[in-house]
Amino acid sequence: MSIVDTGDSTAAVVQDSVARPRRTVDRVLAGNAWLVFLFLYLPILVLIVLSFNDNDRVGVWTEFSVRWYGEMFENSRIMGALRTSILVAVLSTAVSTVLGTAAALSLERFRYRSQRAFDGLLYLPVIIPDITMAVMLLLFFVQAFDIVLLVTGVGLSRGLGTITLAHIAFNISFVALVVRARLSGLDASLEEAAADLYASRWQAFRRVTLPLIAPGVAGGALLALTLSLDDVVIAEFVSGAGTTTLPVYVFGALRRGVSPLINAVSVLMLVGSILLVVGSLAISRRRTGG
Amino acid sequence: MATTLTPPDSDQTSVPPAKLPPGLETNAEKAESRRGFLIGLPAYAYLVLFFALPLAIVVVYSFATRSTTGLTVLADWNLQSYARLTDSLVVAITWRSLWIATLTTVVSLVVAYPFAYYIATRTPRVRAALLVLVMIPFWSNFLVRTFAWRLLLSSDGPVTRILETLGFANPRLLFTPSAVIIGLVYGYLPFMILPLYASLERMDHSLVEAARDLYATGWEAFRKVTWPLSKPGVIAGSILVFIPSFGAFVTPEVLGGTGTTMLGSYIGRQFVGTASDWPFGAALSVAILFVMMLAAMFYFRSGGKDL
Amino acid sequence: MRNRRWIVAMVALALTVSACGREVGGDPEPDATDDGAEVEPDGTGDMASGCEVDEVDGDLLFGNWSEYMNPELIDLFEETYDVSVTEDFYTSNEALLAQIRAGGADFDVIVPSDYMVEIMIDEDILLALDHDVIPNMSNIAGEFDDPPYDPGLVYSMPYQWGTTGIGINVAEVGDVTPSWDLLFDPDVAGALPGEISILDDPREGMAAALFWLGYDPNTTDEGELEEAAAAIETARDWTVTYTSDQYAELLLTGETVAGHGYSGGFLDSFFGVDNPEDYDYLIPEEGAVIWTDNMAILADASSVCTAHTFINFILDAENGAELTNWTYYASPNAGSAEFIEEEITTDPTIYPPDDVREKLVFLENTGDAEILFTDLFTGAQG
Numbered sequence: 002m003s004i005v006d007t008g009d010s011t012a013a014v015v016q017d018s019v020a021r022p023r024r025t026v027d028r029v030l031a032g033n034a035w036l037v038f039l040f041l042y043l044p045i046l047v048l049i050v051l052s053f054n055d056n057d058r059v060g061v062w063t064e065f066s067v068r069w070y071g072e073m074f075e076n077s078r079i080m081g082a083l084r085t086s087i088l089v090a091v092l093s094t095a096v097s098t099v100l101g102t103a104a105a106l107s108l109e110r111f112r113y114r115s116q117r118a119f120d121g122l123l124y125l126p127v128i129i130p131d132i133t134m135a136v137m138l139l140l141f142f143v144q145a146f147d148i149v150l151l152v153t154g155v156g157l158s159r160g161l162g163t164i165t166l167a168h169i170a171f172n173i174s175f176v177a178l179v180v181r182a183r184l185s186g187l188d189a190s191l192e193e194a195a196a197d198l199y200a201s202r203w204q205a206f207r208r209v210t211l212p213l214i215a216p217g218v219a220g221g222a223l224l225a226l227t228l229s230l231d232d233v234v235i236a237e238f239v240s241g242a243g244t245t246t247l248p249v250y251v252f253g254a255l256r257r258g259v260s261p262l263i264n265a266v267s268v269l270m271l272v273g274s275i276l277l278v279v280g281s282l283a284i285s286r287r288r289t290g291g
Numbered sequence: 292m293a294t295t296l297t298p299p300d301s302d303q304t305s306v307p308p309a310k311l312p313p314g315l316e317t318n319a320e321k322a323e324s325r326r327g328f329l330i331g332l333p334a335y336a337y338l339v340l341f342f343a344l345p346l347a348i349v350v351v352y353s354f355a356t357r358s359t360t361g362l363t364v365l366a367d368w369n370l371q372s373y374a375r376l377t378d379s380l381v382v383a384i385t386w387r388s389l390w391i392a393t394l395t396t397v398v399s400l401v402v403a404y405p406f407a408y409y410i411a412t413r414t415p416r417v418r419a420a421l422l423v424l425v426m427i428p429f430w431s432n433f434l435v436r437t438f439a440w441r442l443l444l445s446s447d448g449p450v451t452r453i454l455e456t457l458g459f460a461n462p463r464l465l466f467t468p469s470a471v472i473i474g475l476v477y478g479y480l481p482f483m484i485l486p487l488y489a490s491l492e493r494m495d496h497s498l499v500e501a502a503r504d505l506y507a508t509g510w511e512a513f514r515k516v517t518w519p520l521s522k523p524g525v526i527a528g529s530i531l532v533f534i535p536s537f538g539a540f541v542t543p544e545v546l547g548g549t550g551t552t553m554l555g556s557y558i559g560r561q562f563v564g565t566a567s568d569w570p571f572g573a574a575l576s577v578a579i580l581f582v583m584m585l586a587a588m589f590y591f592r593s594g595g596k597d598l
Numbered sequence: 599m600r601n602r603r604w605i606v607a608m609v610a611l612a613l614t615v616s617a618c619g620r621e622v623g624g625d626p627e628p629d630a631t632d633d634g635a636e637v638e639p640d641g642t643g644d645m646a647s648g649c650e651v652d653e654v655d656g657d658l659l660f661g662n663w664s665e666y667m668n669p670e671l672i673d674l675f676e677e678t679y680d681v682s683v684t685e686d687f688y689t690s691n692e693a694l695l696a697q698i699r700a701g702g703a704d705f706d707v708i709v710p711s712d713y714m715v716e717i718m719i720d721e722d723i724l725l726a727l728d729h730d731v732i733p734n735m736s737n738i739a740g741e742f743d744d745p746p747y748d749p750g751l752v753y754s755m756p757y758q759w760g761t762t763g764i765g766i767n768v769a770e771v772g773d774v775t776p777s778w779d780l781l782f783d784p785d786v787a788g789a790l791p792g793e794i795s796i797l798d799d800p801r802e803g804m805a806a807a808l809f810w811l812g813y814d815p816n817t818t819d820e821g822e823l824e825e826a827a828a829a830i831e832t833a834r835d836w837t838v839t840y841t842s843d844q845y846a847e848l849l850l851t852g853e854t855v856a857g858h859g860y861s862g863g864f865l866d867s868f869f870g871v872d873n874p875e876d877y878d879y880l881i882p883e884e885g886a887v888i889w890t891d892n893m894a895i896l897a898d899a900s901s902v903c904t905a906h907t908f909i910n911f912i913l914d915a916e917n918g919a920e921l922t923n924w925t926y927y928a929s930p931n932a933g934s935a936e937f938i939e940e941e942i943t944t945d946p947t948i949y950p951p952d953d954v955r956e957k958l959v960f961l962e963n964t965g966d967a968e969i970l971f972t973d974l975f976t977g978a979q980g
Binding site: 357360380383549550551 | 690692693695696699717720721798799800801834837838839840841844851852853963965966968969971972973976977979980
Binding site for chain 2: 040
């Protein structure tokens with residue numbers, strides 16, 4: 002088919018000419034997507050099914066039962082750990098998303114002298130092994146609190162606050178990395194036009210840049226939330242006595258074998274996170290819609 | 292930080308040149324520089340306080356001495372911990388970590404790229420839904436997910452059964468390097484998908500249309516237009532997958548068996564094992580940081596462009 | 599820019615210098631202001647705390663392994679003494695030590711294992727106990743009142759104890775001699791109808807191989823240690839994995855037919871299956887590691903009297919029995935024997951006979967050789 006044509010019909014012709022190979026490609030892509038979802042959900046399926054296993058041990062199926070869910074809700078330690086985890090995850094995600102996005106903007110859209118040093122600093126938390134970060138933050142908090150006590154006379158102790166501070170420290174970098182991936186190829190002329198159009202830089206940012214980078218910001222925030230909910234090593238180190246996050250509790254309990262109780266907790270977290278995200282999506286949609 | 296990284300650079304953005312002789316900077320440019328610095332400042336200040344300072348403590352520790360009870364004595368400063376970095380054991384474990392992390396990254400990229408492309412080309416509503424679907428599994432518990440893989444890969448588990456019906460004789464997956472790689476790919480796949488998606492989604496698809504128009508095959512259009520435009524996502528994703536895989540700690544312990552000790556576990560053993568050799572653990576960590584920074588820098592400066 | 603970096607460097611230096619001053623939390627000073635709980639030697643080895651029996655002086659922070667305390671006992675203690683107990687968990691002795699070293703983990707009472715008690719004593723982390731306010735100490739069985747890691751129980755009181763041995767699938771393996779051959783001998787272990795697992799712990803793993811070779815598990819002889827590492831490396835052919843928490847699970851799911859692990863870990867899971875007769879826990883005849891977990895008070899604990907009262911409470915005969923009935927680990931409390939369920943007290947693998955007990959050895963801190971243990975074991979694992 003010839004593409005030599007003029008006017009409106011061009012687009013239609015082009016589309017037609019590539020329609021067939023694209024359909025095959027699309028089918029392959031869709032197939033791959035299904036396989037990936039299968040891969041992602043297979044363990045989750047196993048996890049959910051086994052949380053209804055009556056047996057004490059997760060690996061051997063006896064019969065359907067919801068008794069682990071009952072035990073879970075009665076277990077005050079699990080409930081307390083769950084509360085801690087959610088609080089830390091939400092707080093650290095919120096703060097690190099704001100700071101990380103600002104850092105990404107600052108690095109991608111401006112040029113200033115100390116930029117390279119900051120650029121390097123921003124990557125370090127991604128590179129460092131968990132265990133090293135855990136140890137160094139513990140040492141740091143202990144030293145810092147000693148100094149605070151010496152200077153101000155206020156005695157601080159490790160707990161929810163220190164876990165949140167630590168999670169923000171690594172989450173900033175992850176958020177910044179994802180947002181930068183989006184920013185770096187965005188056409189800056191759009192933003193420049195917006196800068197001319199709107200009275201203030203802030204307005205230009207809010208009306209143009211932010212909507213453009215929103216997927217990157219959302220991706221970064223999701224990543225931060227996930228990382229916070231998954232962290233065992235750092236939370237175990239920087240938490241004080243009496244503050245246990247759910248992963249730390251689970252890690253300890255695994256010492257006594259995997260019981261379906263742990264699976265039930267995991268399902269609860271899953272459901273909780275889904276509600277949280279769907280809820281926040283609904284709220285943001287209503288806000289932008291209205 | 293002496294080491295620096297150039298971002299996956301943005302030739303198409305029209306930012307002012309990085310270095311102007313001080314005299315030639317206009318006031319407006321100066322104000323713009325200051326603004327940029329101030330926007331980044333909260334994050335930088337935070338990282339200096341809660342990352343760079345703690346890191347300085349670790350660097351100091353790497354020159355300290357281990358007492359006979361495993362206590363770190365901050366005296367008798369020495370380079371002994373660094374001297375041990377060339378031990379054959381350390382070299383062997385580093386080598387193994389390198390190839391496991393490389394394989395994990397390659398497999399993740401191959402799986403995630405078409406997947407992210409698929410999501411990015413859906414309608415916005417579907418996109419958001421699919422993205423959330425990707426993330427949902429990861430809000431359960433990491434350890435529990437990894438243990439679920441243990442059941443799936445076990446000798447009478449479904450994956451092994453399938454392999455058997457496909458004609459593999461006596462396949463053993465659990466506790467092999469393959470299981471570790473499967474577990475790592477599973478664990479870090481969203482780290483690959485998210486940045487890839489972010490860079491593919493913002494791509495101007497009329498460009499791709501034009502490319503299809505221009506080039507003979509879809510493949511060529513992909514190679515010349517889509518791939519280069521998605522490169523920042525590829526690089527960010529590869530870093531996000533490679534690095535945690537390289538330092539992985541829990542996955543190799545749960546899914547690995549003999550011959551799967553990785554650097555993360557070995558470092559862990561220095562800090563929370565009976566060896567309790569914090570100076571050596573600190574030296575190992577500092578070395579990893581240093582090498583990784585160099586590698587990332589090299590990747591951005593040269594390798595990144597040829598992708 | 600140079601200036602800015604310089605300031606950062608100075609602050610970092612200031613921080614680390616203050617760290618030098620205190621030897622990284624290794625030397626906490628006893629806090630004399632704590633409710634008059636002055637610590638003075640009284641000549642007999644134990645210390646006067648200034649507390650009375652059953653006195654409480656504040657809420658208790660209890661650091662423990664998870665699933666290692668009957669929650670009803672905590673409730674009972676809270677009701678009886680009208681204080682609140684917060685239980686917090688750690689995942690390994692070393693993680694606990696790391697927290698304390700870095701500057702105090704805020705705990706009042708902790709439950710470290712034997713060798714860790716020794717390390718903690720060496721580092722002055724623990725408070726010398728006031729034996730006068732722990733009258734239930736008299737309940738402790740004779741073999742635990744003078745352990746090598748803490749002679750005279752100056753700093754610690756035993757909580758639970760057990761051994762490290764081999765769990766087997768009797769249905770698969772059949773009747774076998776209880777021996778480390780099951781893990782290391784090519785003719786025995788290599789000929790088993792399945793694979794094995796070894797504890798993922800340098801000291802325990804090497805101890806098993808050292809027992810098999812007829813050496814002392816606390817040896818620091820490089821040649822002997824290398825031989826042990828070689829045995830572990832050879833065993834790789836029939837070792838499926840190294841694990842410190844899944845050995846029982848692997849045995850029960852058929853991934854292994856024999857596994858190296860802790861007595862309570864195996865026995866607890868054997869009680870839960872339909873066919874317990876198919877599984878057995880063996881203490882090898884060459885000898886095995888015995889371990890205790892022990893209650894101790896941190897030197898900078900804030901509720902010293904409550905801590906003593908809590909230890910005394912756990913050492914009560916009936917309370918000690920409640921603990922063992924819940925954990926399935928053996929109790930060092932002789933007074934508890936009559937209150938412990940019979941199926942536990944009559945189980946020779948929980949309470950081994952005297953001839954077996956004689957061959958049990960505590961692991962000790964080997965100083966600089968710990969590095970050798972770790973590197974040789976890691977190298978052997980591959």
